[in-house]
Each structure stands twice: as C-alpha cells, then as structure tokens.
Amino acid sequence: MTKVSLITDYDVYLFKEGSHTKLYRKLGAHLVEGGVYFAVWAPNAREVSVIGDFNGWDPHKHPMRRREDPSGIWETFVPNLPKGTRYKYFLVDAWGNPKEKSDPFAFFWEPPPSTACLVWDLDYHWNDQVWMATRRSKNSREAPISIYELHVGSWKKGLSYRDLAHELSQYVTEIGFTHVELMPVMEHPFYGSWGYQITGYFAPTSRYGTPQDFMYLIDLLHQKGIGVILDWVPSHFPTDPHGLAFFDGTCLYEYEDWRLRWHPDWNSHVFDYSKGEVRSFLLSSAHFWLDLYHVDGLRVDAVASMLYLDYSRSEWKPNVYGGRENLEAIEFLKKLNTTVYAQFPDVQTYAEESTAWPMVSRPVYLGGLGFGFKWNMGWMNDTLFYFSLDPIYRKYHHGILTFNTWYAFSENFVLPLSHDEVVHGKGSLLQKMWGDVWQKFAHLRLLLAYMYAFPGKKLLFMGNEIAQWEEWNHESSLRWDLLEYPSHRGIKKLVEDLNRLYREEKALHQLDCEAEGFEWVDFHDWEQSVISFLRKSKEGEVILCVFNFTPVVRYRYRVGAPAGGTWREILNTDSEIYWGSNVGNMGKVEAQPVVFHSRPYSLELTLPPLGAIFLKKAF
Template identity: 40%
Template sequence: MKSKSKDFLEAEQRFLTGENFYAQHLLGVHKEEDVFIFRVWAPNARQVWLVGTFNNWDDSLPMTLRKESGIWEVATPLPAEGDMYKFKVRQADGREILKIDPFAVRFEDRPGTAAVLHTVPEKKWKDGLWRGRQRRSKTLQRPLNIYEVHASSWKQHEDGRPYSFGDLKEELIPYVKELGYTHIEFMPLMEHPLGMSWGYQLTGYFALSSYYGTPAELRDFVEECHLNNIGVFVDWVPGHFCINDDTLPYYDGTPTFEYADPIRAKNNRWGTICFDLGKPQVQSFLISSALFWIEMYHIDGIRVDAVSSVLYLDYDEGPWTPNHEGGNRNYEGFYFLQKLNSVIKLAHPATIMMAEESSSETKITGLIESGSLGFDYKWNMGWMNDVLRFYEMDPYFRKDNFRLLTFSFMYMMNENYILAFSHDEVVHGKKSLMHKMWGDRYKQFANLRNMYTYMMTHPGKKLLFMGSEFGQFLEWKYDEQLEWMNLEDEKNLKMQHFTSTLNQLYKEERALWELEGQQETIEIIDADNLDDTVLTFIRKGKAKKDFLIVVLNLTPVERHDFSIGVPYAGTYQEIFNTEMEEFGGTWTRHNDTSQTIEKPFKQFDYQIQTIVPSLGALILRPEKIQLRVKKSGKATTLKGGKVETSPK
C-alpha cells in the first residue's frame, strides 16, 4: 500500500475516525515489491527510528512523520524474515524509549520483547463444513459445553517446557472429544511478558505468544478441532493493557492508547493501564485485533474479559472521576462494546460473543437496538457465587440457605447466561472445586457430582475449568501442569468418567437446550422442600414427550419413598444416578421404573415415588405416559420413545 495511493489515504482516514477495522494492513510492517514498509502511530513523538538486528540497533533508519495522521513510516530493503526490530521513540518530553510494534504478529521468546519479522504462511483451510454448519445453526438452541484451558499449564513436557499447539493438537483435542465437550476456551493467547498474569496483561494484540508456538501451529490446531466438531473460543482484553514502559503505555510520551485523565488511565486493582475507548484510533486498533483473531485463526467466538471495568467508572479501587452527568457510567466503554459487537456480527454473524460481567445494572445480551451491549452470552457470576457458597456449607445449615440454590430461577431469563466454574474460582487460596466441597473425601466427590448435575440441568450454557473434570484436589498453578497423577486414584478416574457421561447426556437430551432462553424450558416441581432439602424440577424440549425430571438431594440422608410431582400419568425411568458405583458411588443398580399415583402434588395431578440417594442427583425420563385424552375416546401415549394411540 503506497503512501500516496488513494487506498492508503482512505485507510489512514478511517483509522483516524475509528472506522478502520483492518488497521493491521495500514500499520505495522508490510512487504511491497523489494522493500519492507514500517509504520507506527505516535502523533506527539519528536522523532522515531526503526532499529533492529538488520542495522545493529542504531539510528540509521529515521522514520518520516505524516503530520495529518501522526503516523511515522520508513521503507527499507534491509530486513529479512526472522529479523527482530523495535521502534526507538524520542518522546514528547525528549526521552528516548525502545517501543514494541503494536501490530506485530510475532515476538521473540521471553524475556525478550522485540518484534520478529514474520510472515504467516498461506493456509488452505479444510473446515468449510464446520463453518457452514455454524452459520446455519442457532447457537441458543444448541448444546454449548465449554472446557476452559490455560494453554501452557494443561500439560507440560518432562523438562517443564509447555506444550506448543502442535503438541496440544495431538493430545488436547482427543481428550476434549472423548470427554464430550463442544468447545474449548483458551485464556488469552496474545503476547504477554509475564506468565503470572495468565495472559490478561497483554502487549501484542495481534501476536500469538511465542510461548505457545507458531501462528501456523495454532491455525492447524483450530482446523483439527473443527474437523472433530469442536469449536474454539479465546479470551480477549479490551479494557486494560500491560504497564511495561517498552510496550503501549504513553507510547509517544503523551496519553496515546490510554485516557488523558491519569485517574482513569491507571487501573490500580490490576496494576495496568486502561484504554481510552472513546478515542477513534484506539477503537480502530482494538476492533481490528478482534477481527484479526476471528479471520486469521477461524476462531468461533471471543470472551471479552472484565466488562464491568469497562462499563463503570467506579469499578477500580481508589478515587474516580464521575461522568458529565455526575454518575458512574463509562459511556465511552458502553458505546465501544456496542460498536465492537455490531461490527463483528455484521462481518461474521455466527461468531459467538461472550462477556465476563458481574453486575446487573446493564443489559448485556440481546439486540443492540433494545439498549443492550449486543453480546450473545453473559457469564452468570451470581449463580456461580451462590452455588459454591451452598455446596461448601455443612448440610445441617443448607435448609436455611436453600435460596442460594433457587434464587437463580427468579432471574435466569434476564440474560442469555453461561454457567461458569472458571479458573478464577480455583486460584489464590480459593481451593479447587473438589477441595471446596463439604465433608470427607467420599462426600466431597458426591457433592461435586451433585453440583455438576445441577449445572448441567439448570438453564444456561456450561463452562468448566481444566482439572475440575476429574476432581483435582490442589488448586490451579499457572506454571505447573495439571495433577494428572490424580488419575492413578480410582476415585478421580471415576469422577472423570462421570463428567464424560454427564457431558454426553447433555448433548443427547434436547430438553436440556432446545428451548434455551424461553421460560417454557423449565418447570419447577418443588423448590420449597426445606425439611428434606431436595430440589426437583423439569427440563423441557419442544415436543411434549421431550422432558426430564431432575431430583437433587442436598443432604447426606437417603430419602425413601420420596414423592415427586409429574405432569402425566404413566411410568418414568431413571436414566442417570450420580451415586452409581461406576461414578464412585455405592449403588450397583438403578431404581426400578416408577409408576404414577393419581394423587395431587402442587400443580400436578400425579406423582411418583422413588429412592433418592444420600447427596445424590437423579434424572428420570418418561417411558410410557399418557400425553392427552382425545375426544374420540382414545388416549395418546408415549411408549419406549414412540407415540401410540389406544382406547381410553
């Protein structure tokens, strides 16, 4: 793209107005004929030089300022593939700082921070069938069960080196497929200098971290996932960035990517710098980054991290500056997120946009025209906190705190939710999910199975952090692999088998996702049984015959002849019991088929009775039921999954 061409001038102008969503084609480094052209946005710099291994890091390649845009550029034939480079910036105050290229697609290995001249090879993708299906399907009415992964600590080589995406392709994909998850979600994969930040303090918004391998390896990994019917999501951080002086902060010596107000620019809670989301050039930069990951790597969705910090001026610790109305709404952040979602949905309607957001003051999901931010899903942080508090509790006190488990029924349709037990719940002394559970080791596993069953049968999509599927006892460590040795213990191995079986059941049972987002998807049977502390409800599909009865016993007391209200006369078969021996329980056979009794139970005309195991969860399916009575005097029944008509 030559500097004086019409295309260049248009791209430059769109960048300045916040409408260039492919800004990486304007800025960064590009090969044109026999030279490389480097461009960087530093409007208030006094001078910028290109320095690198190709010129011994000296000042022999000064860049020229395009005053109308603040973009510096230089053309040179010197560099070659694999060379390292930075921009030497004489800032507004006269200091000279070596700065990274914000648009670099590759960086040198840690602890080095130089950009690497790297051309991502062309790829002939083979995932057209997968992508076509995603474009045609409605995600809300499909199963969505996410396995959350920190790429460098899922598994490591014997010498402590993290798995590259080439390694993960060979081991992670078969593992996720066998366990029955529909998607993998990676914590941020973009370049970051400190592993301790888990990737949430980014420097390279267009670069796969060199710690994880090459861009080509990631593309091959995603393709293989798609060929195995597994989607791939990535976390992405538009709210704040790494504070290191050689990266984005005060790039030209003045607020460039960050807010001019020093109070708004500094994120005290995380020790980072906040993007000025109202600045057009920053909007071009960030939206270009999101689209780059979607298009370069065929990513199926993005989870936007820390949305509350973008929406509310008082989210951070310490003093804050009210908006022009005197309130705490960050209007720049609000409208940026709406713009982000509208641009991505226009370009790629099938891309799933998710928000990690913990407040209830702003509508997160739904149509932007209705006033929402336009996300597809919101993490249900309230549900997660309430449920964990409940399962950590001694069962003696659970009947007095039953509302922790049932309160979500009051608001579950307010947003399109993802029920997430994420990495945030198993670090910093919070204990693993297994370790949180009440009781001795046997009861901890029983509680964990019960809790996972509640998650899988509660309306909403699902997410579980790696290691939780087999009940790892130690909390997650970002610099060590999972405790795979746990699987030498029969209880952990059976827990892993339980999770896999539950995941498969979720995918197969339409009642657990077909009417997602509609009130009709669930009917409460009994959420007031405080004395027994047993919760019962129905999940429904579109067809009358497609429904499941869910029974959760939250105490270590086995309930005999336990009554459950049901909508139709007939028989009901137990299809899932968390206390089966194969899952680590003590039961060797399922309950017998239950025959209805014509006796009212709350809003139902019929009820069944069964045994509910101590700390156990049951799922029952109608086997032979009378759906309705016709005027002809014949009754329609469901028998063995088939509808039959017989005399009344």
C-alpha cells in the first residue's frame, strides 16, 4: 500500500500536457522519511512491482499501485530501504509478458554491463558560488567562448571523476580554454557509443564514480573559472531490453509507426514528440542537469535528424501537410529552449545542426528554434577541404575562403573542429593537412589561427591541441608522450597563445556574432592565395589578420591599414617557439601613408610560408 505520494494533480496535468520540467523530483526512487518512494510511468502494463536486493528480486513482494487518475503512473512506498539499494521494476506488459526494466528516472546505475539502478540522493555541498553569480557574463554572446571538447573515458584512461577534476582543471587553466564540453556522460550500456546511446537520462555514468563525484568535477572546474557544457541526446535512444524501448510492451517513449520510430543511422528508436509525457521526460532531463548539476550549457546532438522526417531514410511518413518537417520535434525544441532560458537565463544551448534550416539560433518569438548557438558545419567542411588541397590548386578554390562570410552572421555560430572529424577513418587533423611533416604542422598552425580569427566561438576536440598523429580511439588515452617533441609542444604553445589573445583582445571575441565585428581588407588575391581582414570591437579596437595559404614566403606584401603609426605583430604562427621557420616582421611594422585597398595607410609585410600573422596598432 502506498503511504506517501510526491505527485499532485497539477503534476499530472503538466506531465500529460508536455510542460513538466521537474519530473526528477516526482518519478523514480526517492529517499523519504522512513523508506523509499517509487513511481514509474507504465500506462499499458497489467502489473508493476519493485524488485531488488531487499526482496530477493521477487516480483510478488512489493507490488505497485496504479494511480486512480489518467496519468498511467504506478507508485509504492517501501520502508526501511537504505541508500545504495539495488532495484529494478518488474512489469507484466500489455501483452501479458513478464519483463524487467531499469528506472528511467534513476539517479545512479550499476556499472555496465550490469543494469540495476541504485537508490541514491543528490545531496552535495557546492563551492562554486562565485562562478554561479557571475557566469552570465562568461556565457554571453559577447564573451570569449573557447571550448575544449573531450571524452571522459579516454582523455587519460583510468581516471575517476575526482581524479579528472584535478588534472583537467589544471590542464584547461594552463592551456586557456574558457569552457569544457563533455561528450555524453549520461549512463549508457555500450561504451563504444561514446555516450550517444543513452539509457539513463538522469544519471552520470557510474564507470567513473558516483553522482557526487561528478558534481565535484563540475564544482572544481567552476572554481577555476571554467564553464561546463554537456552533450545531450534527445533525438534517439537504444533498443536495449532493460531500457526505454517498448517499456510497457507498447511503443511508449517511441513512435508507433516504424517509419517514424526507427533511426537507420544508429539502429535506435526515435522519441515520440507528439506525446506530452515524452516531452515532459525530455524537458525534465535537460533541466535536471542545469538545476542539480550546475551545468552551464547543453549541446543538443543531431538536431537535423529531429527536424526532418526523411533524414537518412529511404521510406518516411510525411507530416499532416505533406511536408518533410517533423512538426512535433520542432515544437519540442522551441519548448526546450523557451523553458531553459526562462528558468536558467545565464546558460546557453548549442545546436549541432548540419543543414540550412533557418533561424536555429534566433528567438522563438521571432520564428526561430531558440538555441543560443549553432555549430557552423559549413565552415568546418569547407575549411578542412581547402586545407587538404595541394597549394598549387588553391587559387582555383579561393572562393571557399570568402563564401563563408556571406552567412557567418545569419546565426550565432560556433566553429567546431570536433570529435566527428577525427574518427571512422577520417584521420586526425594533422593527417588531413597537405604536405610533408613540416608543412603538415605549419598547416595545422595556420588552421588554428584561422579558426581563432574567423567570426564565431571556438571548439577544439582533445588531442588536436597536441597535434596527435592518430585519429581518436576511445579505447586508449591521448598520446601525451608526443609533447616530448618540439613540433607537438609548438602546437600546444600556439593554442595557449591563441586562447590568451582570444580572451584578452575584445576585437577577437566581442562581436563574434555581429557583422560589425568583421571587415575584409582583401579577398581578391586568389593568385597568391592570401586573404586579410579586420576584427573589431565595439570600442573601435582593431586586429589585422593576414593569412598566406601557400608554402612560399611573400616578401614586401602590401596590405591596406586603417591607421598610421606602428603596428605590433602580436602573433606569428611561423615563430620558432611554435616550431616554425621564424619568418616574420621583427615584431612590428610601420604603416606608410600609401593608399592601398582603399585605405589611407598600408603595411609592407613579410608573410611567412603557410603562416598567419595578427597585427595590432600600438598606442
């Protein structure tokens, strides 16, 4: 008999309407006075009970009672259960078949391949009050946001959350990134999915410790002034029998029509966004990490697969208007962003969206999807293609470098050099670069400088900052031993300096998302594969960025300048400290009163081979 219930009639209303954002306080297993309250959504089950260590996994000892309302929720109270008790739900499903299911709302799971859940609390004493009070300014569009993306299990193998907290916070502070983005840490049965096949949407994976250990990781990063973004996957879920799939014998969390339900890319099921209960489940998962784990942002995976009904499908079901858009998923994404920014106005949401869908990062009230930022996949694909070309042929593809600016301010963009670009036989960033060994390193330095100069926030996947030769392998640690070599140390040093400049120079970050922050100096020199542009701040500060995409030194190369006087060379990717050939301008150049590029002054520069230089007016 249920002695206690955490669920009110209003909870049921919000749950079914699809607007409940705090279900993690209602469903699942909750330690209350005298025992544990259990609640699970299984509207089509014939019987439900709680099984676990405490009753010998006997489904007859602790049956659950179906609520006398239309919620479809079953609940019970079990006295005298301690924290750490293992449990599952036993169901007789809609067809009379017995099955065991893990708790969709569990806070903590057994380490895979075991699938039981653990009764747990989320009590933790946070020490990140300074960060939480000031993080709005750190997450804003005008802030320098440079993101270090990593996979917890393979950054350094064998680290717990607490070990990682100390080593990662020290490393990220040293190298200068403002945020880390963790590939999905939510509980997942298959390690090789990298966390993108989630079964526990309210639990950090127990592979590396407890929920409190994961909180400690976030807490320490915050104390060091580093923001934390989590990958989150509302687009699909795995078909493991203990998980969400056919939970009560019916298509409960997933679409019933196989043309909507099955995702061929990942052999997984697609959430049924038409159901209010499913929308509430996903909204609550997103809010859970922002609320109880103090997370600073969510990167929403595979948004394009949610928007289009025909995404990767040869057979698909059109919407009610005959179109290819998933209208229900669109409304869910709008609801997600609206509720997140209403309740957590100092965080950001990031869309991994790879199509030309308009206004992804524009407010819902203006017709957008409401995300804070969108990954600029077009810039990434074009840029990596260009860098793979033999420089002899680059002049015929010069438009790749100029085309991106036509849409650079149509969204609030993040420039991603992510994990997706260094797996599945694609090779590491270093391998993608054209040329011999020295040229590959020079190209990588040039690529990194180009990313930090181009409008948009920055994202770099782990291992790229040390120029790892091998593509990423989740089964092994990064090749930290490479830092014994000056070529690899040079790349790391460059990333440190680029992060420092990006943070310190407002011209490089303040107007990342505004056309006023960018101005071409010259994009016409296709013959020599050279471009130059200005980055500008609101206060009128200017950084002149010049790029030579060929292995030829350009002597006495004239570039127009907006002002006279001395211009300091604040970055040269060919410097010997980066393992370059040390070709440059001796640290400064005097502007001459020679009209060039329609500007009253100009600089006569030495452009290093496969190099980038940043110049700033000295005052």
